[in-house]
Amino acid sequence: MNNSFFKMFVPKEPKFCVLLRQMAEVSAEAAILMLDCVKNLEYEEVVEIARQIKVYEKKGDITLVKIFDELNSTFITPFDREDIHDLANVLDDVMDYMNSCAKKIVLFHPKYLPESALALAQIVDKASDIVLQAVSGLKNIKKNAKNMSRLVNELHELENQADEIYELFLRDLFANEKDSIEVVKLKDILHELEKATDATEDVGKIIKTIIVKYA
Amino acid sequence: MNNSFFKMFVPKEPKFCVLLRQMAEVSAEAAILMLDCVKNLEYEEVVEIARQIKVYEKKGDITLVKIFDELNSTFITPFDREDIHDLANVLDDVMDYMNSCAKKIVLFHPKYLPESALALAQIVDKASDIVLQAVSGLKNIKKNAKNMSRLVNELHELENQADEIYELFLRDLFANEKDSIEVVKLKDILHELEKATDATEDVGKIIKTIIVKYA
Amino acid sequence: MNNSFFKMFVPKEPKFCVLLRQMAEVSAEAAILMLDCVKNLEYEEVVEIARQIKVYEKKGDITLVKIFDELNSTFITPFDREDIHDLANVLDDVMDYMNSCAKKIVLFHPKYLPESALALAQIVDKASDIVLQAVSGLKNIKKNAKNMSRLVNELHELENQADEIYELFLRDLFANEKDSIEVVKLKDILHELEKATDATEDVGKIIKTIIVKYA
Numbered sequence: 001m002n003n004s005f006f007k008m009f010v011p012k013e014p015k016f017c018v019l020l021r022q023m024a025e026v027s028a029e030a031a032i033l034m035l036d037c038v039k040n041l042e043y044e045e046v047v048e049i050a051r052q053i054k055v056y057e058k059k060g061d062i063t064l065v066k067i068f069d070e071l072n073s074t075f076i077t078p079f080d081r082e083d084i085h086d087l088a089n090v091l092d093d094v095m096d097y098m099n100s101c102a103k104k105i106v107l108f109h110p111k112y113l114p115e116s117a118l119a120l121a122q123i124v125d126k127a128s129d130i131v132l133q134a135v136s137g138l139k140n141i142k143k144n145a146k147n148m149s150r151l152v153n154e155l156h157e158l159e160n161q162a163d164e165i166y167e168l169f170l171r172d173l174f175a176n177e178k179d180s181i182e183v184v185k186l187k188d189i190l191h192e193l194e195k196a197t198d199a200t201e202d203v204g205k206i207i208k209t210i211i212v213k214y215a
Numbered sequence: 216m217n218n219s220f221f222k223m224f225v226p227k228e229p230k231f232c233v234l235l236r237q238m239a240e241v242s243a244e245a246a247i248l249m250l251d252c253v254k255n256l257e258y259e260e261v262v263e264i265a266r267q268i269k270v271y272e273k274k275g276d277i278t279l280v281k282i283f284d285e286l287n288s289t290f291i292t293p294f295d296r297e298d299i300h301d302l303a304n305v306l307d308d309v310m311d312y313m314n315s316c317a318k319k320i321v322l323f324h325p326k327y328l329p330e331s332a333l334a335l336a337q338i339v340d341k342a343s344d345i346v347l348q349a350v351s352g353l354k355n356i357k358k359n360a361k362n363m364s365r366l367v368n369e370l371h372e373l374e375n376q377a378d379e380i381y382e383l384f385l386r387d388l389f390a391n392e393k394d395s396i397e398v399v400k401l402k403d404i405l406h407e408l409e410k411a412t413d414a415t416e417d418v419g420k421i422i423k424t425i426i427v428k429y430a
Numbered sequence: 431m432n433n434s435f436f437k438m439f440v441p442k443e444p445k446f447c448v449l450l451r452q453m454a455e456v457s458a459e460a461a462i463l464m465l466d467c468v469k470n471l472e473y474e475e476v477v478e479i480a481r482q483i484k485v486y487e488k489k490g491d492i493t494l495v496k497i498f499d500e501l502n503s504t505f506i507t508p509f510d511r512e513d514i515h516d517l518a519n520v521l522d523d524v525m526d527y528m529n530s531c532a533k534k535i536v537l538f539h540p541k542y543l544p545e546s547a548l549a550l551a552q553i554v555d556k557a558s559d560i561v562l563q564a565v566s567g568l569k570n571i572k573k574n575a576k577n578m579s580r581l582v583n584e585l586h587e588l589e590n591q592a593d594e595i596y597e598l599f600l601r602d603l604f605a606n607e608k609d610s611i612e613v614v615k616l617k618d619i620l621h622e623l624e625k626a627t628d629a630t631e632d633v634g635k636i637i638k639t640i641i642v643k644y645a
Contacts, residue, residue, distance in 0.1 A: 072642045170322045180250045180395040180610040385537045395610040427502045
């Protein structure tokens, strides 16, 4: 613990809010790249996009470590310690699932990506923007609570939409795709996007918890 | 926080026990439907059963949210806060895995479901009944502890049986099913039932923890 | 709670360190068996190795239960209660993934296991040894902190190596294996080994947390 004794008692509100916001920014940037990643571009282009998404994922990891280090060396936190911990973890999940999706597209090299991949990536993109807005509200939670609650509801809605798209995709895949290796590839790739939207909804749930306690 | 200041200090024992029991009831009801869901009925019937299971899943979700809201606005809880939190989450998992199983049967529309699917659904049904009995014991834990410990052991036994059935099923599937798309479908569908029994065992573990601390 | 009132206040440092070390030992022993398990031996031999790995997995489970029982009946713990809880859980994960891998080799009975399976098993073996060294350091954390930090970095390195091996394997599998049922089998089997190395890295992360707080 490198902090001086007194520093430990100084509330760290701004620091945690800034770091959590950084994690949300990284996902929002990566989500824009995700859109291109599922557009059936040339393989070399997809490889390059996946490389760039990986860079964001590493940035997110570094911020996650900073948040955990802060949690371990700070006595007074602006919100419940577990909520900050959980929020950082699910923000990391959002980024991880996008990165896994991009990586699997490169590794599996499917013959084509269906339109539902783009539809899901668009939802991940929208949801990542909303997550960024909601997390940005934390630094002045009493003022922003009402707007944040609205954003949390939107995340829930988007997750429902993603579920429906993924289900229709699966139904269609199993009914029409005869190449079973492509079935395995596509099911796995699109599942990562569906899990990314689940994770954005989880962000919403934790923010709701923080609102109940602190707004 | 809508509770008055004083209300926060009133022990909420009955409320938590009632809500946790409601979650267990929902799973027990859904488990009965699950039995029909894996009996190779007409597709339209399966779709209807899956729709009904989804209704129970939503009921469970609403109760889960109530439990979390109570936890966030209650100072004194009848058991450790984390144990109530974890118990609610795994009860939700039991329901979720059943719902996922039903949904996948509808979406994947496999050519047939093997007898091991019914054998697993029967274990999920038995285990859900035992979970309901064990959770019902919480409201008078000192009196019920001995019986609850016995029920926890039964959940452990049932999970072992489910493991064996799932393993024999996998061995048989990979040895005999030549249609690889059916392999993917059935492996996934039955896995949800196996995970449901894992979750009922997890319920048992948390109840055991609560017994150690409070009985 | 069988402990006498006073016993609850006696620090349990040695007990927790001994039990956590036992869990790490069990994985280190099983990891040696894992090496043979992926060497394309006769099926009967593989079945016997998997049986032996299962014995270790059960030993680990028993120790895990002991640790949780201790946590529930001890007021003063040598490290944060949650860190001991999490460390025990991820040590159990390492063992579980190895056991799942062995079990799947037996159940799926793949035509062959690729060289990358052995490469991954070798990393799991190395990582399990390092985990054992790192966990052994806990009983004198102030003295061992520097060496433990070095070991944590090695776990991170090994996990990166495992990721690369698994990715190259997947790329090769999807490009060259035409038997789609073998694709499903091998992807699943090697994934367990990759998850085992993830879990050893998670052990490292928790140990790092404990070092930050207590060394």
